[in-house]
Amino acid sequence: MPSPETETRKRLMTLMTRHQRQIFGYIYALVPDRHDAEDLLQETSLVICEKFEEFQDGTDFVAWASQIAWWNVRRARQKFARSKVVFDEEVLEAVASTAVTMVDELDYRHDALAHCLGKLHPRDRDLLLTRYEPGGGVEQAAQRSGRSLEAAYKALTRLRKLLHDCVTQCLAMEGAV
Amino acid sequence: MNAPNPMNSPLTDAEKLELSALCSALADGTLNPVEKDRLNALLKSSEEARQFYVRSSALSASLFSYAAEMQSEAPPMAVRKRQLTPLISWAMAFSAAAVLMLIGAWWLSREPVPETPSGIADSRLVALMTGTKDCEWSGGTSMPAGSALQAGQRLELTKGFAEITFDSGAQVTLNGPASLVVSSAWDASLESGTLQASVPAEAAGFRVTNPVVDVVDQGAQFSMIADASSTEVLVLKGQVEAAAPRDATTVLLREQESRRFAKEGTSDVRDKERKFARFAKVLKLDRHTTPGGYAHWSFDQSEGAILQAEARGRKKKASLHARMVTNEDAVSAVTLTEGRWGRALSFDGRLYAKASVPGIASAGLPRTLALWVRVPEDASLSGGGASILGWGGHNHKHSPPPTRIGWNKFPAQGPVGALRTELGHSVAVGSTSLRDGRWHHVAVVFVPDLKGLLQAKQYVDGRLEGSTTKNLANRVLADSTKPETADTLWLGRSPGDKNKAGFFKGALDELFVIDRALSPAEIVRLMRENQPPETPLAGVF
Numbered sequence: 001m002p003s004p005e006t007e008t009r010k011r012l013m014t015l016m017t018r019h020q021r022q023i024f025g026y027i028y029a030l031v032p033d034r035h036d037a038e039d040l041l042q043e044t045s046l047v048i049c050e051k052f053e054e055f056q057d058g059t060d061f062v063a064w065a066s067q068i069a070w071w072n073v074r075r076a077r078q079k080f081a082r083s084k085v086v087f088d089e090e091v092l093e094a095v096a097s098t099a100v101t102m103v104d105e106l107d108y109r110h111d112a113l114a115h116c117l118g119k120l121h122p123r124d125r126d127l128l129l130t131r132y133e134p135g136g137g138v139e140q141a142a143q144r145s146g147r148s149l150e151a152a153y154k155a156l157t158r159l160r161k162l163l164h165d166c167v168t169q170c171l172a173m174e175g176a177v
Numbered sequence: 178m179n180a181p182n183p184m185n186s187p188l189t190d191a192e193k194l195e196l197s198a199l200c201s202a203l204a205d206g207t208l209n210p211v212e213k214d215r216l217n218a219l220l221k222s223s224e225e226a227r228q229f230y231v232r233s234s235a236l237s238a239s240l241f242s243y244a245a246e247m248q249s250e251a252p253p254m255a256v257r258k259r260q261l262t263p264l265i266s267w268a269m270a271f272s273a274a275a276v277l278m279l280i281g282a283w284w285l286s287r288e289p290v291p292e293t294p295s296g297i298a299d300s301r302l303v304a305l306m307t308g309t310k311d312c313e314w315s316g317g318t319s320m321p322a323g324s325a326l327q328a329g330q331r332l333e334l335t336k337g338f339a340e341i342t343f344d345s346g347a348q349v350t351l352n353g354p355a356s357l358v359v360s361s362a363w364d365a366s367l368e369s370g371t372l373q374a375s376v377p378a379e380a381a382g383f384r385v386t387n388p389v390v391d392v393v394d395q396g397a398q399f400s401m402i403a404d405a406s407s408t409e410v411l412v413l414k415g416q417v418e419a420a421a422p423r424d425a426t427t428v429l430l431r432e433q434e435s436r437r438f439a440k441e442g443t444s445d446v447r448d449k450e451r452k453f454a455r456f457a458k459v460l461k462l463d464r465h466t467t468p469g470g471y472a473h474w475s476f477d478q479s480e481g482a483i484l485q486a487e488a489r490g491r492k493k494k495a496s497l498h499a500r501m502v503t504n505e506d507a508v509s510a511v512t513l514t515e516g517r518w519g520r521a522l523s524f525d526g527r528l529y530a531k532a533s534v535p536g537i538a539s540a541g542l543p544r545t546l547a548l549w550v551r552v553p554e555d556a557s558l559s560g561g562g563a564s565i566l567g568w569g570g571h572n573h574k575h576s577p578p579p580t581r582i583g584w585n586k587f588p589a590q591g592p593v594g595a596l597r598t599e600l601g602h603s604v605a606v607g608s609t610s611l612r613d614g615r616w617h618h619v620a621v622v623f624v625p626d627l628k629g630l631l632q633a634k635q636y637v638d639g640r641l642e643g644s645t646t647k648n649l650a651n652r653v654l655a656d657s658t659k660p661e662t663a664d665t666l667w668l669g670r671s672p673g674d675k676n677k678a679g680f681f682k683g684a685l686d687e688l689f690v691i692d693r694a695l696s697p698a699e700i701v702r703l704m705r706e707n708q709p710p711e712t713p714l715a716g717v718f
Contacts, residue, residue, distance in 0.1 A: 025238040029231050032203055034241060086203065086213060091220045098227040106235045111602040111648075113239045118604075119589050132237070132244035138205050157201040164236055170602060 012052050015061050016045060025106060026066045029099045030073045032086055040076055044069045062103055070096055109167045116166035120159070127152070128159050185224045192219060196226055200233040301328040301646065302624060302632055303362040307696065308340035308462030313353065322463055325624070332357045334370070340462055341365075344634055345641045346697030347376045347383035347394070350460065362641055367408070373400045373456055376415075379639040379701055390438035391420040399430075400456045407439035409446045413456055469543075469693030471709050472534060474499060476686055477519040479511040484522065484530070489709070499532035499668060514684055517549040517616040518707045521686035522668070526562055526679035529669035534690055537666050538569035538580075543694040546582065547620035547703055549686040554614040558586050558593065562679050565619075567671025580633075581671040582621055583681075584611045591643075596621075598633045600647035607635050607642030616686070618704040622694045639701040666690065 023044060028037040047068050055064055073092075077085055087095060117125055123145070131141040131152075142152035188196065199216045202208040208216065219226045304326040314320050315333030326332075326341065334353035341349045344362035351357055355370020364384040376383045376394040383394045385401060390408045392401065397415025401408055410419050412430045420427040421438050428443070430436060433453065435446040446452065472486045484499040501511045501522075512528075513520040522530070536542070550565055564583040585597035591606030594613070598605045598621050611617050620636040634644040665672070668688070669681040687707055695703070699710045 021238070021242050024242075025235050028238045028241075029234040032234060032237075033206075086208070086216075087220070088217055091217050095220060095227050095230065098224065099231045102228065102231050102235075106231070108602070109232065109235060110239045110242075113236065114243065115602045115604060117243065128240060129244040132240040134245050136244065153205055153207070156205060157198075160201060160204065160233075160236060161197065164233065167236070 008052065011057075012049065016048065019062050019065060020045075021110070022062050022103060022107070023065050023069055026062075026096075026099055027069050027073060030070075030087070030092060030096055031076070033084070036076070036080070036084070040069065040072050043076075044072050047072065063100065066100055105171075108171055112167045112170035113163060115170060116163050119166065120162075124155070124159055127155055131156055186222050188219075188223055188225050188229075192223075192226070193229070195219070196229055197233075200230055204233070204237050301644075302326065302344075303328045304341050304343045304359050305696070306339060307342040307348070308350075308464045309337065310339075310460065310462045311337035312339050313337055326359045328359065328361055330359045332359065338460055338462060340464075342696055342698070343380070343383065344644070344697065345383055346380035346639075346701065347374060348698075349374045349385075350462075362644075367401055367403045369403050369405070371400065371402045374398065377698070377701065379697065380641075389421065389423070389440060391422060393418045393420070400452070402452070407437055409435060409437045409452075411435040411446065411449065411452055411456065413453070469691060471689055471691040473690075473709060474522075474532070474688040475519060476513060476516060476522040476688070479513065482511055484511065484532075486532070499530045499666075501528055501530045516684065516686035517551075517618075518687050521549070521551070521684040523684045524669040524681045526682040529667060529680045532666040532668060533664050534568075534666045535664050537664060537690070542692065543625060544623045545620060545691040545693065545695040545700075546623075546689070547618070547691070547695070547700065548688040549616050550611055550619050550683065551614065551616050551686075552584055552594065552611045552683045554612060556584070556594075556612050556682055557679070561670075562681050563597070564667075564671035565669070565681055565683075565685065567667045568665060569672065579672055580623075582619070583671070596635050596637050596642060598635055598643075598645065600631060600633055600645060603633075603645040603647040605633055605635050605643040605645035607637050609637045609640075609642060611637070620695065620700045620703070622700075624694045636697065636700050639697075639704050641697065 020041070024037060024041050027040045027044065028034070031037050031040060044065065048065055051068065055061065073096075077092075117128075120128070127141050127145045127147075130136050130144050131138055138152050138156065139149065141147075141156070142149045145152065145155075147155065195215070196219050199208065199212055199219070202212055203216065216230075220230055302325045306320055306322055306324040306326060309320075309322045312320065312334060313336040315335050320332070320339070332339065332341070332351065332355075334351050334355050334357075336353045338353070339351045341351070341357075341359065343349070343359075343365070347363075349357070349365060350373045352371040352373070355372065356368040357370070357372065358366040358368065360366055363380075363382065364386065367385055367387050372385070374383070374385060374394065375398045376396055378396040381394060381396040385392045385394075387403055387408055389403075389406075390401075390410060392399065392410055394417050395415060397417050398413040399415075399417050400411045400413065402411075403409075410417065410430060412432055412434050414432055416429060416431045418427055419430055419436060419438065421443060423440060424442065426443070428436060435449050435452075437444045437446045470489055472488045474484055474486045476484060479501075482501040484501070486499070512523040512525070514523040515521065537544075546566060548566075556562065563586050564581050566582040567580060569579045579599075579601065581597075581599040583597050583599075585591050585595045585606045586593060590597070590604060592608055592610055594610030596605075596607035596609070596611060596619055609617065611619070618636075618638050622634045622636070624632045624634070630646050630648055632644060632646045635642045668685060689703065689709065691710065695710060702708070703710065
């Protein structure tokens with residue numbers, strides 16, 4: 001029979017594997033820099049490990065983890081250079097409050113995005129994925145697609161708008177075959 | 178009158194455009210200090226603006242996630258004890274393996290537990306280890322019969338025999354020492370060692386490659402023996418195309434023909450009689466069988482509006498019936514027509530049927546749905562009528578996603594009329610049009626994995642035609658809130674269909690709901706013989 005220790009570990013691993021993306025999304029909304037958000041996700045994950053005994057089964061794990069992430073974000077902001085801080089205190093709090101109410105919607109949007117990405121022209125999809133892939137950026141995307149940097153920025157703006165609208169439309173059409 | 182809330186002013190159209198541009202600049206790191214102030218001002222004054230921003234930010238976060246998933250096919254990194262900070266690179270940040278590693282490492286740092294977490298980031302399952310004999314794997318890995326294999330997975334067999342069944346239906350037996358990369362359901366790369374491939378007609382086009390030869394099967398049995406400099410190809414039955422990329426030559430090898438491909442050119446295979454004799458021997462392997470019951474509607478007869486199912490290995494047999502109804506839920510008569518086997522159930526666009534299948538919406542268990550379908554050539558492309566089967570009605574975060582099997586009427590997603598399976602927003606579309614007035618055999622295999630992914634694989638007339646994967650990670654796998662809905666299998670419509678433009682028109686025959694994932698060969702057998710698969714039965718529900 002597995003020890004309670006192993007069981008707890010498995011439970012934690014399952015929850016973290018399932019909800020990592022949502023926790024990252026929450027952090028990224030507050031700290032819109034992927035490297036900083038990634039560091040914060042790591043730090044948050046470790047605090048979640050340490051405090052996991054306090055988590056009550058059956059309650060909302062994402063809400064609980066987001067609370068931990070929130071305090072990490074607050075603490076990290078004090079260390080960031082002023083130029084790196086995007087939102088002032090009041091806006092940060094307001095955005096955080098909005099973000100926690102949108103978890104379900106954002107989940108649907110994430111799923112719908114896969115469908116919308118599939119509808120893009122492969123050339124456009126490649127550009128986007130090169131921009132967003134680990135180690136990627138606008139410059140890499142421009143280089144690989146043979147575009148000027150300015151053209152790549154414009155194309156990315158257009159594609160994000162296209163995807164945003166497609167996802168919104170998918171949600172509106174929910175349930176229709 | 179309420180005073181306007183300073184934190185919740187609606188946005189004007191001009192502000193919406195401005196906000197969209199600001200969010201885009203932020204996403205690409207080009208936001209200047211003036212724009213930053215403006216963004217803060219907009220977000221401060223409007224909840225609508227904040228919601229827009231959160232959606233925009235989530236879009237980027239999702240794109241990071243999808244882009245990382247596509248890139249992360251690398252094997253898992255080893256976990257080093259007590260070195261937490263540099264442990265996860267950005268490249269791994271979004272993979273499930275990264276979190277497992279982090280938590281595993283954290284646990285290891287608390288106390289030495291000898292269990293090392295592992296995982297492969299890409300969970301696209303494309304093959305199954307179906308038989309083994311005296312297997313030893315490199316590094317002492319355990320790979321028993323029944324193990325699912327993922328795209329990109331490398332198999333290093335040091336000793337023994339291992340049989341791999343690809344989702345396309347191609348079967349490969351490796352003889353150790355051998356190294357094979359499972360690339361997809363349709364191709365593999367033999368780096369060294371010996372393999373024997375048996376490829377049914379449904380998997381024609383299956384390909385085995387390496388640096389010196391590219392073998393494309395045309396429905397055959399063949400063997401390959403590869404070492405560092407050459408590869409020998411021997412055809413036991415049927416024929417294969419073997420191309421040598423170095424000198425751009427292609428040869429067609431027929432039954433009992435063989436060829437050796439090397440960097441310096443092609444030549445005869447030495448000692449080929451002995452080799453052919455060796456490959457003709459039948460191997461006895463330890464095979465993997467999963468127990469599972471099934472329900473079968475033959476649609477050969479009805480009692481009023483009730484169509485009874487034959488069931489084996491399932492509990493609650495008595496409740497396994499389908500009831501023909503109209504949109505007003507009134508009991509109606511059943512129209513049986515000439516079927517693929519005996520009689521079939523006819524749908525006129527107005528009627529549909531509801532069957533009670535306990536556990537159908539439980540997404541955590543493997544399952545196969547197989548049936549014959551006939552869709553009229555003139556089936557309407559506008560409006561409804563494209564859903565053949567469906568279950569799981571709640572499009573709610575905590576429920577399994579609604580599943581619909583039908584024919585495709587969205588040209589942007591694939592050929593019109595092709596088989597289409599929808600798991601929430603994840604869609605698989607096949608290539609053969611069902612909309613031709615003929616009978617087609619359709620099977621959809623649902624395979625959940627331990628990471629919360631549910632894969633749906635489609636087979637049309639026995640041939641693999643597309644798959645899709647849905648992440649169920651944030652959902653409970655069984656819908657216990659509304660058992661009456663959770664148990665309903667809809668025939669001729671899907672749970673969310675509105676009858677604005679009618680339901681399915683056409684006919685269905687020989688519907689099987691099987692409580693396990695059938696192999697490609699079993700699907701072909703079911704199609705040809707209309708006999709349920711012979712495996713040990715167990716009451717799953």
